[in-house]
Amino acid sequence: MITQAFDPAACALADLTQHIRETHHTYLRAELPLIWDLLREALAASPAARAEIRAFAQAFGQFRATLDSHLRKEEEILFPFVEQLERTRQAGMPSPRHGFGALALPIEILEAEHALGDRLLDRMRPIWQRWALPGDTPAWQRSLGERLIGLDADMQRHVYVEDAILFPRTIQLEEMPCSSAAGAR
Numbered sequence: 001m002i003t004q005a006f007d008p009a010a011c012a013l014a015d016l017t018q019h020i021r022e023t024h025h026t027y028l029r030a031e032l033p034l035i036w037d038l039l040r041e042a043l044a045a046s047p048a049a050r051a052e053i054r055a056f057a058q059a060f061g062q063f064r065a066t067l068d069s070h071l072r073k074e075e076e077i078l079f080p081f082v083e084q085l086e087r088t089r090q091a092g093m094p095s096p097r098h099g100f101g102a103l104a105l106p107i108e109i110l111e112a113e114h115a116l117g118d119r120l121l122d123r124m125r126p127i128w129q130r131w132a133l134p135g136d137t138p139a140w141q142r143s144l145g146e147r148l149i150g151l152d153a154d155m156q157r158h159v160y161v162e163d164a165i166l167f168p169r170t171i172q173l174e175e176m177p178c179s180s181a182a183g184a185r
């Protein structure tokens with residue numbers, strides 16, 4: 001567990017991938033099934049709102065499936081390569097070669113999945129914002145609304161750390177000449 005004054009822009013890339021796994025990926029693996037279960041319970045408990053909950057659950061199901069496969073790609077493919085790249089460059093050796101070419105290629109795919117996730121959140125946001133409104137609303141609406149607001153906030157931070165910090169730093173390190181890479185962070 002990484003603690004105190006964690007700076008994603010200045011830490012080792014291996015610490016950053018560990019932070020993303022432990023913070024954002026662990027959160028999503030717990031939260032996505034929980035929200036799915038709450039949607040199923042809401043469907044059973046609220047016949048009057050069934051059409052809206054079904055439409056929401058369709059977008060949420062697509063979001064969950066996209067994220068499930070996305071997290072696996074990061075943890076099983078990209079992050080281990082990033083960690084290997086950092087070790088190799090710190091040892092003063094050239095960037096390792098991969099079957100798929102430069103790391104920019106898998107990174108482009110992951111960025112496109114972030115954009116898809118964002119579009120799905122945009123589609124769901126007006127509904128959960130209404131569910132979370134204070135007032136005389138059913139408990140399921142309030143509970144789902146609050147959890148989805150938390151999910152949205154975590155996703156914004158998660159995607160920012162990857163798109164704006166991890167991915168550009170990785171591409172920069174891979175392209176760095178050997179003479180400058182040995183002491184690079």
Ligand SMILES: [Fe+2]
Pocket residue numbers: 020024025071074158162
């Ligand atoms: Fe991630």
Ligand SMILES: [Fe+2]
Pocket residue numbers: 070074110114159162
């Ligand atoms: Fe990601």
